[in-house]
Amino acid sequence: MTKGPLATRRAGSGDDLRRSVRLFRSFLTEQTDPVGFYSLIAEDAVTLMSRHTTLAGKSVIDFGGGPGFYSEAFARHGARSVVVDADHAEITSHRRHPLSVQALAEAAPFGEGSVDIVFSSNLLEHVPDLPAVADRMASAVRPGGLVVLSYTAWLGPWGGHETSPWHYFGGHRAARRYARKHGKAPKNVFGESMYAASVAEGLRWARQSTTLELLEARPRYLPPWSRFLLRVPVVREFLTWNLWLVLRRVGNDRDTAEPKWGN
Numbered sequence: 176m177t178k179g180p181l182a183t184r185r186a187g188s189g190d191d192l193r194r195s196v197r198l199f200r201s202f203l204t205e206q207t208d209p210v211g212f213y214s215l216i217a218e219d220a221v222t223l224m225s226r227h228t229t230l231a232g233k234s235v236i237d238f239g240g241g242p243g244f245y246s247e248a249f250a251r252h253g254a255r256s257v258v259v260d261a262d263h264a265e266i267t268s269h270r271r272h273p274l275s276v277q278a279l280a281e282a283a284p285f286g287e288g289s290v291d292i293v294f295s296s297n298l299l300e301h302v303p304d305l306p307a308v309a310d311r312m313a314s315a316v317r318p319g320g321l322v323v324l325s326y327t328a329w330l331g332p333w334g335g336h337e338t339s340p341w342h343y344f345g346g347h348r349a350a351r352r353y354a355r356k357h358g359k360a361p362k363n364v365f366g367e368s369m370y371a372a373s374v375a376e377g378l379r380w381a382r383q384s385t386t387l388e389l390l391e392a393r394p395r396y397l398p399p400w401s402r403f404l405l406r407v408p409v410v411r412e413f414l415t416w417n418l419w420l421v422l423r424r425v426g427n428d429r430d431t432a433e434p435k436w437g438n
Contacts, residue, residue, distance in 0.1 A: 189222070191398055198396050202333075210244075210269060217248035220296065220325070227390055227421050228321055230254040233291040238280045238312050239298030241265040243273025254292070259283045281311045288317040297417075299326035300334075300372040301363070306380045313387060318426025322387060325395050325419045329371040330412040336363045346371065374411045377418050387422040395419035 198219065205212045221230065231253030237246045240258035242265065249256045258275040260266050266275045276283060280298060293316045302308045305326075313322045328334055335342025338349035338361050346365025353361045363369040381389045394401045395417040404411045405418075 194219070195397055213242075213244035214248070216296075217244045220245060220294075220323075221248050221252055223395075223419065224292075224294075224321070224323055224421070225252075227423075228292070230292075234289075235292040235294055236283070236285060236290050236312075236315055238283070238293065238295040239301070240273070240275075240294075240296075242267070242269045242271040243275070245294060245296060246273050249294075259285075281308050283311075283315070285315045287314045289315045291317060291320045292323065293321070294323045296325045297327055299324060299377070300329065300370060301368055303370055305370075305372055305376050309377075309380055310384075313384075313422070313424070316424045318424050320424050321390075322422040322424065323420070324377070324422075325417055326372055326377065327417050328374050328412055328415050330373070331414070331416045333416065334371075335365070336369060337361050338363070338365075374405065374415050374418050375408065377420060378405065381420050381422060384422070386425060388425055389420070389422050391419070391421040393419050 198216065201212050201215050224230070229252075230249055233249075233254045235246070235249050235254050235256040237243070237249070237256050237258045239260055240246055240256075241260050241262070243256075243258050246256035246258055256274070258266060258273045259278055259280060260275060261277065261279045263277050266273065266277065278284065280295070280302070293312050295312060299305050299309065309324060312324070316322050327336070329342070333339050335346065335349050338346070338353045341349035341352050342365070346369070350361055350365055365371075378392060381387065381392065392402070392405055393399065394404060394415040397404075397416065401414075404414050
């Protein structure tokens with residue numbers, strides 16, 4: 176199957192360097208104001224998605240959605256959403272209780288073609304087999320529906336999450352350093368709950384799929400002109416930060432049953 180080119184449409188309102196500066200500044204408040212931080216990036220994700228679809232009336236599975244900040248943003252724009260997350264503590268954190276299913280993404284109880292949109296933010300760096308989990312999530316989308324995936328690149332500045340930037344010296348070494356400094360193991364343990372996800376792996380998965388058409392690939396937090404980075408091997412791993420992918424399930428909408436959950 177021949178893939179369409181990377182999205183070349185004109186950037187939407189506010190998608191510029193000022194947006195990137197605002198988002199990167201917000202990262203400094205993740206620990207002190209997590210509700211404000213996650214609400215901001217969730218609304219920003221909706222803005223990026225709006226170039227490809229409207230959310231009103233759509234059904235969404237939010238894989239790895241934790242306490243549901245993204246699902247709340249989807250609801251504000253008229254979508255019905257359910258969170259799938261393996262960690263009950265994450266789902267109930269911040270005293271939030273979204274409509275949710277506790278399950279691994281690859282074992283989620285949703286049939287093929289169940290929903291209009293599959294969304295996942297910062298989950299794929301936490302699975303040992305990125306392509307397999309991405310395939311499983313994508314299978315839940317009906318023909319004509321969207322798959323929106325975003326994850327943190329291991330070789331980016333924040334690739335080691337709370338162990339950054341020491342992950343550049345090795346994930347296990349960074350974890351040991353964190354434990355010595357803080358007296359506890361990091362939340363994200365390399366080789367157990369965090370893996371070396373690469374930009375190349377995500378692009379290869381998206382471009383080789385026979386059931387999905389790649390609509391857009393870009394560094395999530397950078398301006399639109401930064402898309403050229405994805406064409407430069409090695410460099411893209413360090414500068415992309417977070418890879419944003421939007422794909423459409425190919426097929427005939429008329430062959431799709433109604434979503435199998437919710438009303």
